[in-house]
Amino acid sequence: MHAVPRGLALASPLEIRGLRKRYGDNEVVAGIDLRLNAGECFTLLGPNGAGKTTTLRCALGLTRPSGGEIFLAGLPVPERAREARMRVGVVPQQDNLDPDFTCAENLLVYGRYFGLDDATITARIPELLAFAGLESKRDARIQSLSGGMKRRLTLARALVNRPDLLILDEPTTGLDPQARHLIWERLKQLIRNGTTVLLTTHFMDEAERLADRLAILDAGRILTEGSPREVIAAQIEAQVVEVYGDWNGAARNGTSGAQAWAEAHACAFARRYEVSGETAFCYLDDAAPLMAHLAQQSGLRYLRRPANLEDVFLKLTGRDLRD
Amino acid sequence: MATTTPSSTFRAPRITHRFVPVWRRNFLVWRKLALPSVLGNLADPMIYLFGLGFGIGMLVPEIGGVSYISFLAAGMVCSSTMNSASFEVLYSSFSRMHVQRTWDAIMNAPVDLDDIVFAELVWAASKALLSGVAILIVIAVFGLVDSRYVLWLLPLIFLVGLSFGALGLVMTSVAPSYDFFMYYFTLFITPMTLISGVFFPAEQLPAAVQVAASLLPLSHAVELARPLLLGKVPSDVVLHLVVLAAYGVGGFWVALGLTRRRLLG
Numbered sequence: 001m002h003a004v005p006r007g008l009a010l011a012s013p014l015e016i017r018g019l020r021k022r023y024g025d026n027e028v029v030a031g032i033d034l035r036l037n038a039g040e041c042f043t044l045l046g047p048n049g050a051g052k053t054t055t056l057r058c059a060l061g062l063t064r065p066s067g068g069e070i071f072l073a074g075l076p077v078p079e080r081a082r083e084a085r086m087r088v089g090v091v092p093q094q095d096n097l098d099p100d101f102t103c104a105e106n107l108l109v110y111g112r113y114f115g116l117d118d119a120t121i122t123a124r125i126p127e128l129l130a131f132a133g134l135e136s137k138r139d140a141r142i143q144s145l146s147g148g149m150k151r152r153l154t155l156a157r158a159l160v161n162r163p164d165l166l167i168l169d170e171p172t173t174g175l176d177p178q179a180r181h182l183i184w185e186r187l188k189q190l191i192r193n194g195t196t197v198l199l200t201t202h203f204m205d206e207a208e209r210l211a212d213r214l215a216i217l218d219a220g221r222i223l224t225e226g227s228p229r230e231v232i233a234a235q236i237e238a239q240v241v242e243v244y245g246d247w248n249g250a251a252r253n254g255t256s257g258a259q260a261w262a263e264a265h266a267c268a269f270a271r272r273y274e275v276s277g278e279t280a281f282c283y284l285d286d287a288a289p290l291m292a293h294l295a296q297q298s299g300l301r302y303l304r305r306p307a308n309l310e311d312v313f314l315k316l317t318g319r320d321l322r323d
Numbered sequence: 324m325a326t327t328t329p330s331s332t333f334r335a336p337r338i339t340h341r342f343v344p345v346w347r348r349n350f351l352v353w354r355k356l357a358l359p360s361v362l363g364n365l366a367d368p369m370i371y372l373f374g375l376g377f378g379i380g381m382l383v384p385e386i387g388g389v390s391y392i393s394f395l396a397a398g399m400v401c402s403s404t405m406n407s408a409s410f411e412v413l414y415s416s417f418s419r420m421h422v423q424r425t426w427d428a429i430m431n432a433p434v435d436l437d438d439i440v441f442a443e444l445v446w447a448a449s450k451a452l453l454s455g456v457a458i459l460i461v462i463a464v465f466g467l468v469d470s471r472y473v474l475w476l477l478p479l480i481f482l483v484g485l486s487f488g489a490l491g492l493v494m495t496s497v498a499p500s501y502d503f504f505m506y507y508f509t510l511f512i513t514p515m516t517l518i519s520g521v522f523f524p525a526e527q528l529p530a531a532v533q534v535a536a537s538l539l540p541l542s543h544a545v546e547l548a549r550p551l552l553l554g555k556v557p558s559d560v561v562l563h564l565v566v567l568a569a570y571g572v573g574g575f576w577v578a579l580g581l582t583r584r585r586l587l588g
Contacts, residue, residue: 023588060431062430062431062587063587063588064587082433082434082435083433085431085432085433086433088431090431092424092427092428092431094424094427096423096424096425096427096428097428098348098352098423098425098428099423100352100355101351101352105351109344109347109348109351110428110432112344112347112348113341113344113345113429113432113433113434114432114433115341115344115433157428158431161432
C-alpha cells in the first residue's frame with residue numbers, strides 16, 4: 001500500500017540492548033537484546049508470561065525499563081518515545097476500537113492523534129477500509145462487526161499514519177481460520193511493500209509462515225534466535241515420530257503402552273525421546289529403522305512428520321502449562 | 324534536542340497541544356447524543372429547583388431579601404455543575420480508561436498520558452459548562468436572573484467544572500470498579516452539598532460544620548455564584564477563586580500521578 005525504500009531506512013526500526021524490567025522481586029524481562037532490520041518480519045515467540053507484551057510496552061515507552069537501552073525509529077526511549085511513535089503503528093492484543101464510533105470515524109479520530117488534518121485522513125480512509133476489506137462497513141457501528149472485522153479495522157487503524165514499523169501483539173488470537181489467513185495475507189502484503197513488522201505470537205504456524213527471523217522467549221530471556229529454518233536445524237533433529245496407543249495389549253499398571261514401549265525400545269532408534277502423557281515423541285535424523293520396527297508391533301499407533309517450530313518451542317520452554 | 328524525563332510518578336504534568344484531539348474525540352461522542360445528554364443534565368436540577376423552590380418557597384417567604392427559589396437557583400447551578408463534571412470523570416472516564424481501553428489505544432499514538440488525563444479534565448469542565456448554560460437559560464426564562472453580572476457565571480462554571488473534574492479523577496485513578504464511585508457520592512458529594520449553602524444558608528449551621536464547609540470547594544462556588552446571579556458583586560473573590568483553582572491544580576496533579584502509577588507501571 002505504501003512503500004518505504006529499504007535503502008533509505010538506515011537506522012534499525014527498533015534496537016533493544018540489555019532490556020530488564022522488574023516488578024518487585026519478579027523480573028519479567030531479564031536481559032533482552034534484539035535488533036530489527038528494516039523491511040523484515042521479526043517474531044517474538046513465547047508462552048504466556050514469557051515477557052513478550054512487557055518488551056513491547058517498554059519499546060513503545062509505555063513503561064519504564066529497570067535497565068537497558070531502547071532505540072525506536074532511531075530515537076531513545078522512553079525519553080523521546082512520543083516522537084518515535086509518530087513512525088510506528090500498533091495492533092494491541094485486546095481490541096480497543098471506539099465503540100461509540102463507526103468504522104470511518106474510528107480511523108478519523110485515530111488519525112487526529114498523529115496530528116494529521118481531517119482532509120488528509122479523509123483521503124486515506126477509503127484505501128484503509130479497502131485494505132481491511134471493510135468498504136461496505138464504512139458507516140457501520142463497531143458492535144455490529146465480527147471478531148475478524150474488528151481485528152482488520154484495528155490493523156487499518158494502525159496504518160493511518162503510514163508507519164515504517166508495525167507492531168502487533170498476538171494479532172490472530174481468538175480468530176477463526178478464515179480470519180487468520182486474511183490477516184496473514186495483509187501482513188505479507190505490507191512486508192512486501194517494505195513495512196517492518198514486529199509481531200508476538202504463541203502460534204508456531206504463524207511464526208513459521210511470516211517471520212524472516214524469530215526469537216523464542218521464556219522467563220524474560222531469549223533462548224534462541226534466527227530464521228525459522230535455522231532455528232529448527234540448530235535446535236532439533238529432522239524427524240519426529242509420535243508413538244501412542246496400547247503396546248502388545250500389555251500396558252503395565254499405571255503406565256501407558258507408549259511409555260512401556262519407549263522404555264524398552266526408543267533408545268535404540270531415536271537420538272532423543274520424551275514421554276508426555278499417552279504419547280512418546282522420538283526425535284531422530286533417519287526415521288526408517290524406527291518405522292520398520294513399529295510396523296512389527298501390535299496395538300501401537302504412530303505418526304511420522306518433519307520436525308517443526310513447535311518441537312523446538314516445547315524442547316526449549318518445556319511442556320508445563322503456563323496460566 | 325535533548326530532553327530528559329524525570330522518572331518520579333508525581334513529577335510535574337507535561338501538557339502539550341496534543342490534548343486537543345483527545346478532547347475532540349469526547350466532543351464528537353457527545354455531539355452524537357447531544358440533545359438527550361443536555362435534557363438529562365437539565366432534568367435533575369430543574370426538578371429540584373421547581374419542586375423545592377415552590378414547595379419550600381411557600382413555607383419560607385424570603386432569604387436575605389430574595390425569594391427562596393431565587394436563592395436556590397445559584398445553588399442548583401453550582402451543584403449541577405459539580406455533578407455533571409463528577410459524573411463525567413468518574414463513570415465516563417473510568418469507562419474509557421478501564422473498560423473500553425480507549426486510553427491504551429491513544430497512548431499507542433504519539434499522545435502521552437499527561438495529555439489524555441488533561442483532556443479528560445478539560446472535557447469534563449466543558450461538559451459542565453454546556454449543561455450549566457442550559458440551566459442558566461431556563462432560570463433566565465423564568466425571571467430568576469439579574470442580567471448585570473450573569474456572564475461572569477460562564478468562566479465560574481468552567482472553573483468549578485475543573486475543580487470537581489480534578490477531584491473526581493483522583494477517585495477514578497484508584498477505582499477498581501464502577502461500584503466504588505457510590506462511596507464518593509454518598510460520603511463526599513452529598514454531605515458537602517448539604518453544608519455548602521446550596522439549599523439553605525450555611526450561617527445557621529454549627530460553627531464546626533461551617534469550618535468544614537469553608538475548606539471544601541462547593542461553598543466557595545456558591546459564595547461567588549449567588550451574588551452574581553442576583554446582580555451583586557461577590558466579596559472575597561480572590562479567596563474563593565484561589566480555593567477553587569487550588570483544588571483543580573492539586574487534584575489534577577495527584578490524579579495524574581496515581582493514574583501514571585496505575586497505567587505506566
